[in-house]
Amino acid sequence: xxDKQLDTTTAASAFQKQWFADLRRxxxxxxxxxxxxxADVPFELFDLLEIPAVSNQWxxxxxxxxxxxxxxLGAMDADGLHCGLxxxxxxxxxxxxxxxxxxxxxxxxxxxxxLCARLTCDCIHRVFELWAEAFGxxxxxxxxxxxxxxxxxxxxxxxxxxxxxxxxxxxAFLVSTLESLVERLEAISGRAxxxxxxxxRLELVNQQEEVFDDVRQLIATAPECPVRMTEQITNVMxxxxxxxxxxxxxxxxxxxxxxxxxxxxxxxxxxxxxxxxMWVGAGLWHDTGFYTAFESSHRAVFxxxxxxxxxxxxxxxxxxxxPMAALASRTASFNEYLHNPPWAAxxxxxxARAHRIDGALVLRPxxxxxxxxGRLFIERALEDAGIPVLPIEADVxxxxxxxxxxxxxxxxxxxxxxxxx
Amino acid sequence: MKEPFVVASWPSxxxxxxxxxxxxxxxxxxxSAPTPTADQHLEPGVFPRRLRHLVEHAxxxxxxxxxxxxxPRTSDTDYKCFLYLREFVRSGVTSALPxxxxxxxxxxxxxxxxxxxAARAHALLDALASASGRxxxxxxxxxxxxRANGARSAARRLVVFRRIVxxxxxxxxxxxxxxxxxxxxxxxxxxxxxxxxxxxKRPALSGPRVLLTGVxxxxxxxxxxxxxxxxxxxxxxxxxxxxxxxxxxxVDDDPxxxxxxxxxxxxxxxxxxxxxxxxxxxxxxxxxxxxxxxLPPEDAVFGWDYPALRDMLQARGMPHVCLxxxxxxxxxxxxxxxxxxxxxxxxxxxxxxxx
Ligand code: SF4
Ligand code: SF4
Numbered sequence: 001x002x003d004k005q006l007d008t009t010t011a012a013s014a015f016q017k018q019w020f021a022d023l024r025r026x027x028x029x030x031x032x033x034x035x036x037x038x039a040d041v042p043f044e045l046f047d048l049l050e051i052p053a054v055s056n057q058w059x060x061x062x063x064x065x066x067x068x069x070x071x072x073l074g075a076m077d078a079d080g081l082h083c084g085l086x087x088x089x090x091x092x093x094x095x096x097x098x099x100x101x102x103x104x105x106x107x108x109x110x111x112x113x114x115l116c117a118r119l120t121c122d123c124i125h126r127v128f129e130l131w132a133e134a135f136g137x138x139x140x141x142x143x144x145x146x147x148x149x150x151x152x153x154x155x156x157x158x159x160x161x162x163x164x165x166x167x168x169x170x171x172a173f174l175v176s177t178l179e180s181l182v183e184r185l186e187a188i189s190g191r192a193x194x195x196x197x198x199x200x201r202l203e204l205v206n207q208q209e210e211v212f213d214d215v216r217q218l219i220a221t222a223p224e225c226p227v228r229m230t231e232q233i234t235n236v237m238x239x240x241x242x243x244x245x246x247x248x249x250x251x252x253x254x255x256x257x258x259x260x261x262x263x264x265x266x267x268x269x270x271x272x273x274x275x276x277x278m279w280v281g282a283g284l285w286h287d288t289g290f291y292t293a294f295e296s297s298h299r300a301v302f303x304x305x306x307x308x309x310x311x312x313x314x315x316x317x318x319x320x321x322x323p324m325a326a327l328a329s330r331t332a333s334f335n336e337y338l339h340n341p342p343w344a345a346x347x348x349x350x351x352a353r354a355h356r357i358d359g360a361l362v363l364r365p366x367x368x369x370x371x372x373x374g375r376l377f378i379e380r381a382l383e384d385a386g387i388p389v390l391p392i393e394a395d396v397x398x399x400x401x402x403x404x405x406x407x408x409x410x411x412x413x414x415x416x417x418x419x420x421x
Numbered sequence: 422m423k424e425p426f427v428v429a430s431w432p433s434x435x436x437x438x439x440x441x442x443x444x445x446x447x448x449x450x451x452x453s454a455p456t457p458t459a460d461q462h463l464e465p466g467v468f469p470r471r472l473r474h475l476v477e478h479a480x481x482x483x484x485x486x487x488x489x490x491x492x493p494r495t496s497d498t499d500y501k502c503f504l505y506l507r508e509f510v511r512s513g514v515t516s517a518l519p520x521x522x523x524x525x526x527x528x529x530x531x532x533x534x535x536x537x538x539a540a541r542a543h544a545l546l547d548a549l550a551s552a553s554g555r556x557x558x559x560x561x562x563x564x565x566x567x568r569a570n571g572a573r574s575a576a577r578r579l580v581v582f583r584r585i586v587x588x589x590x591x592x593x594x595x596x597x598x599x600x601x602x603x604x605x606x607x608x609x610x611x612x613x614x615x616x617x618x619x620x621x622k623r624p625a626l627s628g629p630r631v632l633l634t635g636v637x638x639x640x641x642x643x644x645x646x647x648x649x650x651x652x653x654x655x656x657x658x659x660x661x662x663x664x665x666x667x668x669x670x671x672v673d674d675d676p677x678x679x680x681x682x683x684x685x686x687x688x689x690x691x692x693x694x695x696x697x698x699x700x701x702x703x704x705x706x707x708x709x710x711x712x713x714x715x716l717p718p719e720d721a722v723f724g725w726d727y728p729a730l731r732d733m734l735q736a737r738g739m740p741h742v743c744l745x746x747x748x749x750x751x752x753x754x755x756x757x758x759x760x761x762x763x764x765x766x767x768x769x770x771x772x773x774x775x776x
Contacts, residue, residue, distance in 0.1 A: 080731055082716055082724045082745065084466075119529055122497045122691040126725035129695055143529040145537070146494040146503065148522075169540060176533045340501065341508035372464050373501045377508065 005269060006262075008255040009231040012238035015247070016062075020106050023052055033113030033188055036131075038089065038124065040334040041116050041142065042327050043241060044201050045182055049189040054109065055241050056117075057282075060091040062105050064285035064397040068095075071102030073398050086123055087367050087398045088282065093131040111135050113188055116181065118142040120335045121371065140184055142177050145170045147336050154333070154343050155313035155350070162317055162329040174328035199323040204244035206316050211252040212236065213312035218259050219303060220355045224268035225276060226259050229302035230291050231269075233283060236307045243315070268301075275300035275419045278352055278387075280378060281363025282371070283307070286399030293408050298415045304355045306338060313337075313347070339374040345381035352387050359388045359419040361411070366395040388418040425553065428487045430475055430502060432602045432660040433495040433688030434524055435680045437565040437670065438542060441557040442549035444488060448602055449475040450639045453749040462505065462514070469719050470749050471639055472502045479506060485517040488552045491545070493524040496691035498719075522548050528685050528692045538681040546677065562676040569670065572606040575613035576666030579620075583655040583663075585708055587630060588623040591644035591654025591662075599639070601665040626653050629710035629767035633657035634702055634730070636715055636723050637664075637689055638748050646752050647713055650764040654713075656705050658698065659689050691722040702730065711767035712741040713760070717748050740766040 004010050026032040035046050039057040046053040063069050069091055075098030076090070077083065087094075095104045112135060117128040119141055132139035149167055151157060157165045166174075182193045219225055219232070235255045239248040262268075277294075279302055284290050294300040314337055317326040336343050352360060360382045365372045379389045390411065394402055426445040439446040451470030459476035468476075478484050492503035506521045508514075525541045527534050550556050576598055582588045597616055601609060631652045633643060637659020644654045656663045667687040671679040689698065706712070712734055716724045727743065734741045742763045746752050752760070 079728045080743075081728065082720070084716075084718060084720055085724045086721060119692070120497070122722045123725060125529065125692065126695055126722060130725065141529050141531065143527045143531060143534065145527060146500045146523050146525045148525070150504070150507075169537070169544075173533055173537050177531055180532055336504075340504050342511060372467055373498070375464055376462060377505075 004231060006227060006231050006235075006255070006258050008251065008258050009234050011254070012235045012251065015251070016238050017106065019242070020054075023054070024107055024110055026052070027110040034110070035114045035116055036092070036109065036112040036137075037115070038117035038120075038128070040118050040120070040331065042178065042331055044198065044205065044244060044327065045178065045185060045193075047242070047245070048197050048201060049182075049185040049191050049193060051113070051185055051189050053241070054112075056089055056092050058237060058241060059095075059109065060088060060397050061237075061283065061285040063091055063095055064399070065288060066105040067286070068102050068105060069286060069397050070400055072098055073400065075101035084367060086121070086127075086365075086371070088365075088371070088396055089121075089124060090127045091397045093127050093134065096131060097134045112137050114138050114140060114184070116140045116142065118331070118334075119144050138184075140181055142174075142181065142331075144335070145173055145332075147333055150336060150340075150343055152342070152346065153350075154337060155347055158313065158330075159316050160318045162319075162326060166329045166332045170332055171325060171328055174332050175324050178324055178328055178331070195323060198327070199320045201244045202317060202320050202323050202326060204249060206318065208239065208243055208249050208252045209312045209315045211249070211256050212308060213316075215252075215256050215259050216308055216312060218256070218263050219308075222263045222268075223266075224271065224273040225301050225303045226262040226268060228269045228292060229279060229305050230288050232308040233305060236311060240311065270295040270299055270301040272299050273301050274298065275358045275415060276303040276356055277301065278304040278348075278355065278357045278360040279363070280306070280348060280360055280382075281365065282396045284363075284392075284394055284402075285397055287402060287404055290404070290407065294411060294415060298412065298420065300359075300411075300415050300419070304351060304357060309351055310338070339371060341374055341377040344374050345378045348378055349381050349385045349387075352382060352385065357387055359390065359414065361390050361392050361414075363396070364391045364393040366393060366401070367398065388414070390414040390418075423486065425488050426486075427489045427491055427549065427552075428475070428484055429491045429493070430472060430499050431493055431495055431688070431690060432665075433493040433526055433684050433690060434491045434545075435542065435684050436602060437562060437569050437676075437680050438546050439491075439549060440568070441562045441565045442546060443553035443555040443557075444549060445605075446603060447487070451749045452640075462509070466719055467721075468498050468502065469636075469717075470747070472498055476502065476505065479518055480509065480515050482515075482517040484519065487519045489519050489549060490521045491524055491549075492521060493526050493688075495526055495528065495688055495693075496722075498691075520552075526681070526684060526688070528688075528690075528694065530694060534685065535678070535682065538685050539675075539678040542677050542681040542684075559674075559676055562680070563672055566670045566672055566676055566680065568606040570672070572601055572604075572609040572613075573666035573669055575610045576601050578617055579613055580663060580666070582617070582620040583653070586625045587653045587655050588625055589620050590626065590648050591631075591633070591657065592641045592648050595638075595641040595644055595654075595657070595662050598663065598665045599661045602661075628653050629764055629771050630655040630708065631767075632702070632705050632709040632712045633662075634705075634712060634714055635727075635743075636717055636720050636748065637661065638715065640749065642750075643713070643715055643744070643748055646757070647760060650757075650760050652711065652760075652764045652767065655709060658701065660687070664689055664701075695726055698726065699729070703733070706733075706737065706739065710739070710771050711763050712739060713763075714741060714743045715748060716743060716745055718745065738770070740770070 072094035456473040456477040
């Protein structure tokens, strides 16, 4: 993998590792409860009740990046879980259920007090139930009502008119489910939930996402991309799981300031940039070197992924008189924003234009079937907007069948024939 | 004039509500025919055939006579199909489509779910009623519940001919059970009664009794393949076969709630809680000699249940086979060979048991 260009990236990586070590110590030594959450669960509620929370997708990305995935994936295969079953959200489960097969990073996950997942893809209920069973821990499920109305330009409505974004019955359902979750968390932590504290926290989350909005703007408008996509992701991921905390806000600001300095000084991630690329889909965690592999040969730089861009558009909620409703409105439609027509394609085209994207690489997930839906709408919309698309068939955590050389050759030829001609 | 009808993508859309609103329900089913138009828009390997066919029909104008298309939220692919259909209309890919309605039936166990589902069932009734112009009262819906319950009890009578000592093959019985969803209840009861009289006179069938589980089938093709080896399929998971009838819908003063509760609990699909499928399977195992697990290529869900099921079967010493072929296409020679081995192992065990 390429060296880190930003000091804040190094700090973000160090923070995550230290945070996890602290978590293990608190769980093992102080017997503190913690929770294991699907990435789209509102972490704020856990944090406000002082139950630290680990994101499943983040943990999967760490296992894959540390090259520990193949052993656990092999154990899943050997146990008869067919290869069409998604390996992304289930890699963490595999590292628990088949712990004997490999060495999970950083000592592995301790036993959580609670697992919590939104039931988006159908498999989540299965994966989390099996996982809860393997841990002997409790599972709280947040069901996912389907959206019947999808108004245009969700990223604009979401900030101030978020009530218009989610149909009233879905919003009410989510609010009451989150209230039930809070009751469970209160019982576990022995603390009382403070609604004013939730409002304050969401205000801080807004502040953090506003800072990311600034960063996104800097990246979109600077003559050359000042920060690699991979480093954007590290900085965003580290802060998103503890969003609204003092550290997260301070780090987001430090990140912005460093990016600003680079822009002011005319420092580019890939000087002499010739092609600006967009990555659509979850990250290729087992081969992050892929994202910097075309810089020296073609001066092609990955400028955009959903990880930074989604923060400001997906999370900012102004008008917090009913903070639980605001939180619910954010939680209700993550999948629709990111995967489904018309929302995902509409947003991606808008983002591509704002970032002066020359070519889009769209993940064609091998096993993540539900996450694969919507892809053809996205590819078509980008092409219709004049942005050439290269589909990349891959699994984000399972690199066993990934032919890194062939994929790089495909990208080179895409750049030469469709982007740089 | 043709009777007004609505098309639904899975039998988790309550027929009682459809009928109370003045429509006949037609359900999407899989078939082996190609779906070239749908294939341009649906990602490969994700959507089951019944949805590929539904989209094919939608995009080639063959659903234009339907009053409404109703898609239940009882699987992620159904939900995606709903969003796609809406998008085809919005973006002008097709204009010949009746309005598409999402029936947002949730199946998890939270405290909020019952009330939510009842409200969604109400919204469905209202949406269909405004399409037909007929405003059904609570009594009208109760009336439909009573009619469908009559058909349910007939379907349960059929199931008796396959339990314990089977007298009829799964290939023959499955279409009769499946007809519950589309036939008028009185015609269904008459058809069942006629069939039941004939079945009662038949001798008991020999051959190991098979449970078909995994991804619910919507046609008898797999039954045929399994039974070609001398076994009898005596139960299958899902709403089209053994589960078509299930328990009656409560007849009480809140018929909407009663319908919603019934379908949430009984409409087996990808979002049915795993524990309730496990309980059903365990109950079935007492009356079968072997198990076939069908996990077709698009499966993203039921495969998660396989290791536990396999362990349970091994503990009972019960032979089983796991099939990965498309449910609407011929099995591979290897799968046939494995079925043959399973059937002969089950026969040996059966003989040993009966001395
Ligand atoms: S299909 Fe979706 S929810 Fe399921 S494991 Fe994959 S990414 Fe996660
Ligand atoms: S891939 Fe999509 S559905 Fe799966 S966890 Fe990520 S955002 Fe959710």
